Amino acid sequence: MRRAIAGLALIGLAISIYLTFVHFADVKPVCTGISDCEKVQTSDYAELAGIPVAVLGVAGYVAILASLWMRVEVTVLLAYVAAGFSAYLTWAELFEIEAICQWCVASALASLAIAVLATLLALRAPPLHDRTLS
Amino acid sequence: MLVRLGLLAALAVVIVVVVVVVAGGGDSDKDGGGGTKSPAAARSALQGIPQSGIALGSPDAPVTMVEFADLQCPFCREYHENVFPELLKRYVRTGKLRLELRLLRFLGPDSDRLARVAAAAAAQNRMWQFVGLAYDRQGPENSGYATDDFINKLAADAGMDRADAGTAAERLIREGENAARKARIQSTPSFLIGPTRGPFEHFEPSDLSPDAFVPRIEEELGK
Numbered sequence: 001m002r003r004a005i006a007g008l009a010l011i012g013l014a015i016s017i018y019l020t021f022v023h024f025a026d027v028k029p030v031c032t033g034i035s036d037c038e039k040v041q042t043s044d045y046a047e048l049a050g051i052p053v054a055v056l057g058v059a060g061y062v063a064i065l066a067s068l069w070m071r072v073e074v075t076v077l078l079a080y081v082a083a084g085f086s087a088y089l090t091w092a093e094l095f096e097i098e099a100i101c102q103w104c105v106a107s108a109l110a111s112l113a114i115a116v117l118a119t120l121l122a123l124r125a126p127p128l129h130d131r132t133l134s
Numbered sequence: 135m136l137v138r139l140g141l142l143a144a145l146a147v148v149i150v151v152v153v154v155v156v157a158g159g160g161d162s163d164k165d166g167g168g169g170t171k172s173p174a175a176a177r178s179a180l181q182g183i184p185q186s187g188i189a190l191g192s193p194d195a196p197v198t199m200v201e202f203a204d205l206q207c208p209f210c211r212e213y214h215e216n217v218f219p220e221l222l223k224r225y226v227r228t229g230k231l232r233l234e235l236r237l238l239r240f241l242g243p244d245s246d247r248l249a250r251v252a253a254a255a256a257a258q259n260r261m262w263q264f265v266g267l268a269y270d271r272q273g274p275e276n277s278g279y280a281t282d283d284f285i286n287k288l289a290a291d292a293g294m295d296r297a298d299a300g301t302a303a304e305r306l307i308r309e310g311e312n313a314a315r316k317a318r319i320q321s322t323p324s325f326l327i328g329p330t331r332g333p334f335e336h337f338e339p340s341d342l343s344p345d346a347f348v349p350r351i352e353e354e355l356g357k
Binding site for chain 1: 136145146149157
């Protein structure tokens with residue numbers, strides 16, 4: 001289970017690093033026909049208090065990876081925050097920006113899957129144990 | 135464990151809501167004007183870019199583009215939403231392009247009221263924040279949407295100290311109208327482009343998309 005979470009977090013991390021690169025290198029993101037990544041990336045929602053959300057994504061996925069060596073509750077909390085934040089951004093894409101970015105959707109799905117897996121991990125885990133990445 | 139998970143979920147929701155609200159990314163601090171931008175987002179979009187009066191961008195930028203606009207004009211809003219962010223990112227932020235905005239008020243009384251306060255905002259180097267929010271909350275043409283409350287809220291959200299438009303603001307608007315007459319501007323948005331020290335030429339983009347502006351700006355930069 002932890003390996004699956006780590007795998008998903010690495011996928012999310014790779015997406016966030018790519019979007020961070022796109023943000024700072026001032027290049028157009030690779031985008032499929034049905035999405036408009038550039039519109040999303042240049043919207044007001046691409047930054048939060050001046051910090052690109054892609055950078056927040058990098059920080060979030062790194063934190064989730066690091067939390068796998070900590071109590072499972074830490075992973076669960078981080079995963080829920082990441083999923084909640086992704087839900088907010090997906091809402092913004094659909095109803096405010098009115099454009100979808102495939103990278104953002106992929107990251108949102110990864111964070112949702114991590115939240116589900118972290119919940120299952122917490123339910124399966126014995127109540128008091130030192131848990132390490134297995 | 136289920137109770138603990140529920141508490142963690144609740145805590146996560148609180149964290150997300152607090153971060154979004156405090157950082158200004160959400161819609162909780164928008165006014166009732168129907169806009170999509172939070173004041174913080176509008177301000178952060180321009181963060182770090184020099185602003186002086188009606189000009190946005192480095193005074194040393196090699197190229198300047200002058201826009202003539204009316205804050206009630208829907209096409210001006212379209213330009214501001216579809217083209218301006220891209221130009222800001224690609225050229226203004228990188229010090230290649232300087233933008234000037236001349237506000238006209240030919241559509242009606244709402245244009246006049248908005249232009250006056252925008253001119254007052256220029257005196258406080260807050261015009262571009264004000265204009266961004268004014269477009270975002272633009273109402274139907276000549277519907278009287280630019281009430282005192284609407285304008286005062288715009289001014290406060292743009293970070294202005296006060297919204298009163300004095301004689302200096304009136305002078306700035308008249309300057310713009312004279313410039314428009316001189317350049318024979320017939321409609322909004324209209325554009326002039328050229329080296330920052332001048333002279334400027336008319337520029338008529340084929341449509342209001344970044345692709346219609348980029349080649350012309352590149353051409354000027356290559357001169």
